[in-house]
Amino acid sequence: MFRVSIDFGSPLPIYRQLNYLVKLEILSGRLEQGAQLPSIRELAKSLKLNPNTVAKAYYTLEAEGFVESRRGSGNWVNYKAGNLDGLRKGMVEDEWKGFLERAVSLGASSKHILDLVNRDLNNE
16 A cells, blocks of 8 residues: 555645645655555545545546546556646645745745755756
8 A cells, every 4th residue: 555644633635635646656656657545435434534524535636637437446546647747836836835824824035945945956
């Protein structure tokens, strides 16, 4: 089973957290094209979630073009290669925005943030 951890204290709905985590597994290569996802019941049981929550995450992933549901045999990773580039860019932007919001709330100045970015990018 893939690595998933749900933050029950997060304001982000659980189905969206699960959706995001599955996308991370796909981008990281831990969930490859054609891989079968855990069944809704199996994942719900292991994460102590309502099966409807897992189903909603899977349905959302299917609507977004990352998962294919096959009646009677489960859910499978199925995406177009072009979808991954857009997904990667969108997720990086979301992470960046979250970082900036936290940094600003801690009192970091624009100059300090830019200095950190430049320092860390130059140390690649």
